[in-house]
Structure formats: C-alpha cells, structure tokens
Amino acid sequence: xxxARTRPRRRWAYVLDVKGSxxxxxxxxxxxxxxxxxxxxxxxxxxxxTDWNLLETTREWVGLENYAELIxxxxxxxxxxxxxxxxxxxxxxxLLGALxxxxxxxxxxxxxxxxxxxxxxxxxxxxxxxxxxxxQLFGRDFGMVNWLIGLAGLDPIDWQAGTLSSHIAISLIxxxxxxxxxxxxxxxxxxxxxxxxxxxxxxxxxxxxTQFWKITIPMLRPTIIFTAVVSTIGGxxxxxxxxLFQSGTGNPTGGSDRQxxxxxxxxxxxxxxxxxxxxxxxxxxxxxxxxxxxxVVNFSITRRIKSG
Amino acid sequence: xxxxRLAAGLLALGVLATGCGSGGEPAASGGPITLTLNLFGxxxxxxLYAEYEAAHPNIKIVERTSAYNDHHRNLAAHLATKxxxxxxxxxxxxxxxxxRGQPQHFTDLNQHGAxxxxxxxxxxxxxxxxxxxxxxxGYGTDVGGLAMCYRRDLFExxxxxxxxxxxxxxxPDWAAYFETGKRYTAKKPAGAAFFDGGPQVFNAMIGxxxxxxxxxxxxxxxxxxxxxxxxxxxxLGAVAAGQSAKxxxxxxxxxxxxxxxxFATIACPAWMLAKIQDQAKEFAGKWDVAxxxxxxxxxxxxxxxxxxxSEHTKEAVALIAWLTAPEQQVxxxxxxxxxxxxxxxxxxxxxxxxxxxxxxxAPIGQxxxxxxxxxxxxxxxxxxxxxxxxxxxxxxxxEEGKQDGPQAWEQLLKDVDRIEK
Numbered sequence: 001x002x003x004a005r006t007r008p009r010r011r012w013a014y015v016l017d018v019k020g021s022x023x024x025x026x027x028x029x030x031x032x033x034x035x036x037x038x039x040x041x042x043x044x045x046x047x048x049x050t051d052w053n054l055l056e057t058t059r060e061w062v063g064l065e066n067y068a069e070l071i072x073x074x075x076x077x078x079x080x081x082x083x084x085x086x087x088x089x090x091x092x093x094x095l096l097g098a099l100x101x102x103x104x105x106x107x108x109x110x111x112x113x114x115x116x117x118x119x120x121x122x123x124x125x126x127x128x129x130x131x132x133x134x135x136q137l138f139g140r141d142f143g144m145v146n147w148l149i150g151l152a153g154l155d156p157i158d159w160q161a162g163t164l165s166s167h168i169a170i171s172l173i174x175x176x177x178x179x180x181x182x183x184x185x186x187x188x189x190x191x192x193x194x195x196x197x198x199x200x201x202x203x204x205x206x207x208x209x210t211q212f213w214k215i216t217i218p219m220l221r222p223t224i225i226f227t228a229v230v231s232t233i234g235g236x237x238x239x240x241x242x243x244l245f246q247s248g249t250g251n252p253t254g255g256s257d258r259q260x261x262x263x264x265x266x267x268x269x270x271x272x273x274x275x276x277x278x279x280x281x282x283x284x285x286x287x288x289x290x291x292x293x294x295x296v297v298n299f300s301i302t303r304r305i306k307s308g
Numbered sequence: 309x310x311x312x313r314l315a316a317g318l319l320a321l322g323v324l325a326t327g328c329g330s331g332g333e334p335a336a337s338g339g340p341i342t343l344t345l346n347l348f349g350x351x352x353x354x355x356l357y358a359e360y361e362a363a364h365p366n367i368k369i370v371e372r373t374s375a376y377n378d379h380h381r382n383l384a385a386h387l388a389t390k391x392x393x394x395x396x397x398x399x400x401x402x403x404x405x406x407x408r409g410q411p412q413h414f415t416d417l418n419q420h421g422a423x424x425x426x427x428x429x430x431x432x433x434x435x436x437x438x439x440x441x442x443x444x445x446g447y448g449t450d451v452g453g454l455a456m457c458y459r460r461d462l463f464e465x466x467x468x469x470x471x472x473x474x475x476x477x478x479x480p481d482w483a484a485y486f487e488t489g490k491r492y493t494a495k496k497p498a499g500a501a502f503f504d505g506g507p508q509v510f511n512a513m514i515g516x517x518x519x520x521x522x523x524x525x526x527x528x529x530x531x532x533x534x535x536x537x538x539x540x541x542x543x544l545g546a547v548a549a550g551q552s553a554k555x556x557x558x559x560x561x562x563x564x565x566x567x568x569x570x571f572a573t574i575a576c577p578a579w580m581l582a583k584i585q586d587q588a589k590e591f592a593g594k595w596d597v598a599x600x601x602x603x604x605x606x607x608x609x610x611x612x613x614x615x616x617x618s619e620h621t622k623e624a625v626a627l628i629a630w631l632t633a634p635e636q637q638v639x640x641x642x643x644x645x646x647x648x649x650x651x652x653x654x655x656x657x658x659x660x661x662x663x664x665x666x667x668x669x670a671p672i673g674q675x676x677x678x679x680x681x682x683x684x685x686x687x688x689x690x691x692x693x694x695x696x697x698x699x700x701x702x703x704x705x706x707e708e709g710k711q712d713g714p715q716a717w718e719q720l721l722k723d724v725d726r727i728e729k
Contacts, residue, residue, distance in 0.1 A: 054388040161708035251697045256704035
C-alpha cells in the first residue's frame, strides 16, 4: 500500500526533475537578461515615444514624432553614411587579413603558440589607450604617420579634418584590434577540417591555392558567417573610437563637420550631450533595426559560399 | 511617476555596477561623517582638506575629480534621477545657467545663512548662480579674469617689443592685436604662429562683449548680435592671414602645441597659467603676461553647490562656506594661481605682491585682480556651452579649409537653431 502511494509522487518528482530542471538551470541567465537586457530594450522603446529631456520636469507622449523627425534629420543620415563607410573600411580588410593570418598560422611554424597568442594581444589592450595612441600617430603636425609620409616626399595629411582620411584612421584602429581575434576563430575552425581532405586533394594534384579555395573556405562557411554577423553588429555600434579620436575637445560631434560622427556617437551626443532622452532612444531603436537588417543581409550573402 | 522611479532605480543599479556611485553613507548621529566632493579639473583644494578635518574631527572629506564635460554630464543625470550626486558638486560658469534653472535639485543656500556671506563675492558672481525663484544654488570659487600670455623670445625674434608694458600698449583693442599679428607673421620664427587657434581667441573676444549669445530674457541672439559676427569675421580674417596655429582647444594636439612652442600668444584666464606651466615646462622664463586687448572679459570660473539629495546638508554647506572664504581662497591663489571670486581677499599683500618666476616675474596678483575687478559681467543663458561648441566647430571648419566664412556661418546658425529648439 505504501509503495503504491509513493509511486505517483516519485514519478511526479522524476518528471519535474527531467523536464523542469533544465529550465531552472538556465533561469539565472534569462532572469538577468530580462532585468538588464529585455527590460531596458522595452523601456527604451517606450521612452522613444516621449519627449523626455533630462533637464525638464515634464514628459509627454508624442507617439512616433521622434522617428518622423529622425527621418528628416540630415545629421542622422550623415552619421549613418559615416558608420557604413567606417564599417566597410574596417570589416572587409579585417576579415580577409584574419583569413590570411589564420592560414599562415595553420602551417607548421616554429614557436607556433607564441605567434598564435601574439595575434590576440591587440585585442586585450585597452580601447581607450589604443585610440589615444592612434590619434597621436595620426596627428597633423607631429604625428608619426605624417612624418613617414613626409619621408616619402608627400604633403602631410590633416587626418582628423578629412572625411575619408578620418574614416581610414578610425578603421585602422578597429582592424588593429580585431584582426587577430578573428584570425584565432578561423584558425580553430581550420584545425577542425579533417586532414584527409587535403591528402586526397594533394593526390589528385590540387595546388595550395586550389586547396585553400576549394576546401578551406567552404569548410569555414559557418565560421565566416559567424564572424561577418558579429563584425556587422560591432561595426554598426562603433562609438569609442570616433569619440576618443577627438579626445579632450568636449562634445561628441565627431569632428568640426561631423565627418566621423557615427550613429552611436550621434546617439551619445543627443542623449548625454543634449539630454534628449526621447530622441536618443528613437536613434537607439532605429540603429537596432538597421543592425538586424544588415546582419540578415550579411547572413544571406555569406551563406552563398558554396559548401563542399 | 512610476516609470521615473524605475528609471532612477535602473540608473542607480548601473551606477552601483560600474562602481562610480557616490553620496555619503548614512551615518549615525554623532558618528564620523564622510563628505564627498565631485569636482572637475584641479580646483586647488587638496591642501585645505586636512586643515578642515583637523578642526572638525567628525568630518572626513573625499574628493573625486573628473574631466570637465563628463563631470557636468554626470551631474545632470544624477540630479534628474535624484541618485548618485555627491554632497558637494562643482558647477562651471558655462553650466551654471543650465543648473540654476532647476533650483529644486539644489539646497537653497539663502536658507542656510548665505545672506551674511554675500559681500565676499564680486556682485555679478553672486547673481550668476541665483535662480529666478530667488534661491542661491552655489558659492563662487574662482573667476577667469583675462590677460594675454605671450612668448618674449618669439616676440624678440619677430622684431616686436618684448617688455610687458610695451606689449600691452601694442594692442589696446582686438583690431590692434590682429595688426600686431600681421607684423609678427611677416617675420615669424618657423613653426610658431601668432595665436593657438581661432575659437580660443573668439572666446576671449566674445567674453568682453556686453551681450554674448543670450539676452537677459534667455533668448538666443547669435544671429542678431552684431558683436558675435564682428568677432567671427575678425578672427577669420586673422586665420586667413596665417596667424593661427589651428590647434583645437583642449585637444592632445593643443597640449603638444604648448610643449613644442607652436604659438606666440594665448588668451589667458588665471587658470591658464597652471596649464601653461604644466605643458610648456621647457619655456620657463620665456612666457610673460600682458594686458588683454579690449580690457576685461571672463572665461570660466566655478561654483560649489550642495545637491538637495545630500544627506549631510548642514555639514556640506558649512564646508563650502569655509572653502570659499577669502582666507582659504587666498591660499588657493598663492599656491595654484587660481583667482578667487571673493573680492575680500584681493587687498591682501600676498595677493597684490604675487609674482610668477615662470612668467618672467610677472606681477600676476596685480594683473589678474585688476582684470577681475574691471570685468563687465556678461549674462549667460542655459545652452551657452553648446553654442560655444557650435561656434568652435564653425571656425574649425574654416581653419581646416573645408568651408569659407559665410558657409560656416550659415551652418552655424542652423546648428544654433537646433540647440535653441
């Protein structure tokens, strides 16, 4: 009798343990995500439909007015063009460079671990320090880059003042920091490619280059998709580099003519320079949507890489 | 209301997480009290804290310093969310109009015996932090009375007189200053322009005008005030004549400019002396201080306030009253060269007799107190700081060769319209 009474309860406990506990194990993440991820996201959406300014005591519901204003805001479009330009200038060379470095590191080298860890070093340095040093290197009067240009007999460039020149300088900061990181991800994926594929290809008479394009790249497809999507997200959110590229000068306008103001920086200017929280929230949500769209576009482009 | 509280809670959470929270911990009555001060730049108080703590054994003082813009940005956020402000917060002249528009966030010092202290300060300094409601939100610390710092050696090389008084006579007004610039530029030593950058000279010029960016009804008058356009045109004329080193104020390149001696003159509020001594160490004795063209003018200067959210209002008010008292301010001036706004200390011999070895023994005490007493105060509106930045960018666009004067002006007016809105 006793066993008959306990059995259903045990079964119930067993079911709960098997079906329920996984949810409990992952709950901390989702609780945290809800508090510091989802809630701010939804709250920002709400704020973006108000005219909240931190310096004013009243706050009113304005619906989609902020978004309408944003569409007609030339400075927003300027910042979007800058963002895309800096993103292209940094991501394309970065991923190609990472692929090349990973390919080199995948060969039998002396002191392999040293080189493999070495490429990650730029990534662990402080972004603030890196940007300030790069801003010095690209200085107009006493920068090292202009000194080298001068040695080559060319006129110095005012890197911060020009649109393209400032984009190149900022892109180089991003490239310097992230190429090694992506190279390591590619390297890990390359090492997972079965060696017999290369052996078979060698027997069939395929050269190094053919093997790289016909075996390595297709086998790396999921990794390339991953890095392309992650770089898109990171590239569109870029803010610290352009902010610090004009460090010390106060407002985050991204140069005298906003020539290197990114969307992230424009959001920062509106939110924390002018305290227009409503408008800044509208920028944040618009940026979020743009990133989603761009990530999907990139995903579908990189997916076209032929597999196998 | 609900959402505002949530926002405050969230911000507080963020502040906790990043460890930049402040505000005194509640202390049992009679127990030790920690007063926190959030300041920007070097305000020269450090040596005074020990003295105050010795006289008040139950008080402990903690100073936190951050960069100018970050400091004011954080303060605005901490006030709006009623969380995270220190017991004492510094406010610069460029922001005081913005903050006096929200007197509800600050302790009204008039309720704490400010009236008895009022005569310490230059009258305009007192009024600039007075809210429309009659509440006094802060006690003045320093003023940025203006002089013109110049390099004697470069002037000599360019065939100009180098003695202080003669240099002052070269430029009774700004037209004469730019005329001197023309003479200097004709024979200038290589690599050293006449002044550091257009926007900085513009700041000094507009600081002297009776009306600046705002009229007293808080209306922006950039487009209609002839003084603004006149100063703008004069500066751009000098830029076109090659007188500017084209360095953006406060940038790393500007700092390098001091160290490399890229300019021969710079508009000098009292606090700039400390800056030059820090950055241009190699040129000790070669710098000197002359009168500012046009006489008078103000650039910078600060206030100490006690946010309403402080839990130690009484102690904090007592501290700022002590820190801004003439006795302490005289010490700050003689040690750091930061000029007090408390006129009561100006006649002290250690002030009037103060000279600076770095600046070729210039009588800086006399020069700057005279400048402070003579300066005609200008009304500051709420967004003066943002307008200043927009003008800086406009002049920079011309210096960088991206636009001509009228184009940059047109874009400037659009930017100002947006700021005003």
